[in-house]
Amino acid sequence: xxxxxxxxxxxxxxxxxxxxxxxxxxxxxxxxxxxxxxxxxxxxxxxxxxxxxxxxxxxxxxxxxxxxxxxxxxxxxxxxxxxxxxxxxxxxxxxxxxxxxxxxxxxxxxxxxxxxxxxx
Amino acid sequence: xxxxxxxxxxxxxxxxxxxxxxxxxxxxxxxxxxxxxxxxxxxxxxxxxxxxxxxxxxxxxxxxxxxxxxxxxxxxxxxxxxxxxxxxxxxxxxxxxxxxxxxxxxxxxxxxxxxxxxxxxxxxxxxxxxxxxxxxxxxxxxxxxxxxxxxxxxxxxxxxxxxxxxxxxxxxxxxxxxxxxxxxxxxxxxxxxxxxxxxxxxxxxxxxxxxxxxxxxxxxxxxxxxxxxxxxxxxxxxxxxxxxxxxxxxxxxxxxxxxxxxxxxxxxxxxxxxxxxxxxxxxxxxxxx
Numbered sequence: 001x002x003x004x005x006x007x008x009x010x011x012x013x014x015x016x017x018x019x020x021x022x023x024x025x026x027x028x029x030x031x032x033x034x035x036x037x038x039x040x041x042x043x044x045x046x047x048x049x050x051x052x053x054x055x056x057x058x059x060x061x062x063x064x065x066x067x068x069x070x071x072x073x074x075x076x077x078x079x080x081x082x083x084x085x086x087x088x089x090x091x092x093x094x095x096x097x098x099x100x101x102x103x104x105x106x107x108x109x110x111x112x113x114x115x116x117x118x119x120x
Numbered sequence: 121x122x123x124x125x126x127x128x129x130x131x132x133x134x135x136x137x138x139x140x141x142x143x144x145x146x147x148x149x150x151x152x153x154x155x156x157x158x159x160x161x162x163x164x165x166x167x168x169x170x171x172x173x174x175x176x177x178x179x180x181x182x183x184x185x186x187x188x189x190x191x192x193x194x195x196x197x198x199x200x201x202x203x204x205x206x207x208x209x210x211x212x213x214x215x216x217x218x219x220x221x222x223x224x225x226x227x228x229x230x231x232x233x234x235x236x237x238x239x240x241x242x243x244x245x246x247x248x249x250x251x252x253x254x255x256x257x258x259x260x261x262x263x264x265x266x267x268x269x270x271x272x273x274x275x276x277x278x279x280x281x282x283x284x285x286x287x288x289x290x291x292x293x294x295x296x297x298x299x300x301x302x303x304x305x306x307x308x309x310x311x312x313x314x315x316x317x318x319x320x321x322x323x324x325x326x327x328x329x330x331x332x333x334x335x336x337x338x339x340x341x342x343x344x345x346x347x348x349x350x351x352x353x354x355x356x357x358x359x360x361x362x363x364x365x366x367x368x369x370x371x372x373x374x375x376x377x378x379x380x381x382x383x384x385x386x387x388x389x390x391x392x393x394x395x396x397x398x399x400x401x402x403x404x405x406x407x408x409x
Contacts, residue, residue: 047201049200049201049215049216049262050200050201050202050213050216053201053204053213053216054201054204056204056206057195057204057205057206060206060207075213078211079204079206079211080206082204082206082207082209082211083206083207084207
């Protein structure tokens with residue numbers, strides 16, 4: 001399974017970006033091959049609205065089975081849920097730290113968005 | 121003639137100017153409060169309500185899951201990202217939909233029909249020959265342009281129309297300005313006022329509208345707004361002084377031209393200048409072929 005980590009950097013030591021929808025990119029980590037690739041999300045950085053919805057479709061298209069991020073809003077959560085993508089919220093500082101937390105079962109799967117939408 | 125009162129910066133005096141221009145009109149006038157996120161012209165006009173609320177709706181898509189193939193054409197078309205197709209079926213986010221109807225047109229399987237979504241209402245008030253149509257967005261709705269367009273269907277060709285635009289230079293402002301015969305840009309002589317005036321000037325030039333500037337709160341700030349207007353050959357149509365009495369009348373919700381009649385000529389002269397010579401300010405356009 002692939003896990004999408006929100007990040008502003010391009011390797012495992014990069015910071016975990018706290019916002020799902022407006023993260024500059026996603027680090028897609030493949031649990032089986034232990035490799036990763038980067039998926040750009042910059043088109044959403046300046047979107048007036050709906051960044052989370054687009055980001056959710058981006059990770060869905062990239063084949064993610066789970067998302068590990070800081071915060072995820074209600075619209076993004078709805079799209080991710082519809083696509084059967086699990087969401088995990090964490091305050092881990094780096095992607096590597098978040099990955100370790102995930103692999104050791106220390107992250108709890110979110111049952112709902114953990115922040116309010118910005119427009120509703 | 122349609123006169124739109126706009127400004128880049130908020131709080132410069134758009135509503136004050138719009139209601140007082142309407143108040144000094146000798147003939148019946150239609151006033152449209154297009155600042156639909158926070159309409160306040162009625163606070164100063166204090167007109168009689170016609171006791172009717174016209175509800176404004178937007179047509180938004182509804183997806184029939186039994187016909188949707190999940191092809192994603194609709195999501196790809198929607199520039200506002202109001203439709204997502206994460207898997208087999210499209211999901212609609214009504215709060216992001218501008219109601220263009222494009223998704224329905226591009227859907228190859230006829231799975232999209234349109235349903236009404238209420239976005240706000242229009243109320244009408246009258247006082248002394250002024251007909252005020254006020255647009256008011258519902259709480260939680262961030263979709264001003266369609267309501268402004270609905271409001272503008274109240275424009276009557278045989279009336280002078282004064283439009284109180286929202287602040288800023290984004291879509292709602294453009295929706296208010298479009299189709300006007302003249303734009304009055306209200307500003308204040310401060311660096312903030314100048315900064316946002318420049319944006320507003322760019323917007324009205326893009327729309328190719330004749331326009332002029334009114335400087336409010338003269339006496340504060342500096343000379344830079346005047347220098348800018350001189351350099352850009354933009355007429356300064358009127359100046360309203362920074363007077364505590366004006367602020368006090370405003371805070372009571374009084375109509376300035378009635379509470380402080382000494383200021384009435386500022387508005388009547390401004391109106392005269394606009395009505396007599398609605399094309400000045402287009403000076404730079406005359407050089408174009």
